[in-house]
Amino acid sequence: MVDKSQIKEHAEIIGADGAHVGTVDRVEGDRIKLTKADSGEGSHEGHHHFIPLSLVSEVEGETVRLSANADVAVSFEAESDGRPAH
Incomplete structure (x- = not known):
């Protein structure tokens, strides 16, 4: 597993295919919180x-x-309450 301290706010998250997935807001526990944008x-x-x-x-x-x-x-992806986002 990756050292989560390396994940910085506003870093771009991309899939294995190189496509944009989101932008890091922050790391919370064992999840990355994406910006509202x-x-x-x-x-x-x-x-x-x-x-x-x-x-x-x-x-x-x-x-x-x-x-x-x-x-x-x-x-x-999941919403803040843990429900699937899709």
């Missing part, structure tokens, strides 16, 4: 979403790379 649309808009640290494959400076493609990674 990456919350999506409709009922998801304006809510923080979270991605499990278990999906992080590496941290390169200001970039967090995931082990899953972006479209798969967003299926793991």
Whole structure:
């Protein structure tokens, strides 16, 4: 597992395919909290979403790379109350 102290606020999160997934707000426990700007649309808009640290494959400076493609990674996102975001 990646050292979570390497994950910095405002770092870009990208999937294994290189596609943008979100932007780090901060790390909370075993999850990365995404900024509200990456919350999506409709009922998801304006809510923080979270991605499990278990999906992080590496941290390169200001970039967090995931082990899953972006479209798969967003299926793991959860709302702040733990409910799936999608």
